[in-house]
Amino acid sequence: MMMFLFLVVALAVVVGGVTLAVVGGGESAPLPEVAPERLRDPLPADRPVGAADVESLRFPVAPRGYRMADVDDALGRLGAELAERDARIADLESALAGARAAATHAPPAPHDRPGTGEGPEGGR
Numbered sequence: 001m002m003m004f005l006f007l008v009v010a011l012a013v014v015v016g017g018v019t020l021a022v023v024g025g026g027e028s029a030p031l032p033e034v035a036p037e038r039l040r041d042p043l044p045a046d047r048p049v050g051a052a053d054v055e056s057l058r059f060p061v062a063p064r065g066y067r068m069a070d071v072d073d074a075l076g077r078l079g080a081e082l083a084e085r086d087a088r089i090a091d092l093e094s095a096l097a098g099a100r101a102a103a104t105h106a107p108p109a110p111h112d113r114p115g116t117g118e119g120p121e122g123g124r
Helices: 002-023 051-056 068-105
Strands: none
């Protein structure tokens, strides 16, 4: 019986101590604000984003999920670079189509005509 009484008193002391510590026993201010965790390895600013950069991108977890500002920044950057690449690809495809069209409609050069005596095959 004496052991049970000792355990109850010890438990009451521990609960009281924890309660005082949590409520603010000793300090007048609440716990200080913790600086939010930021993106450790952001997307590179000095070069275009590559597939490896996207695969290694890990967003820090906030109390309610991911920090929306970090996700918005990364997605905005990726969207802008993809739009720039799409425009560059479209320009190159257009230039290639124009070059192919010009090559098919252009008359052959004089040294390329067979039987004229010009060019590598003309002397036969």
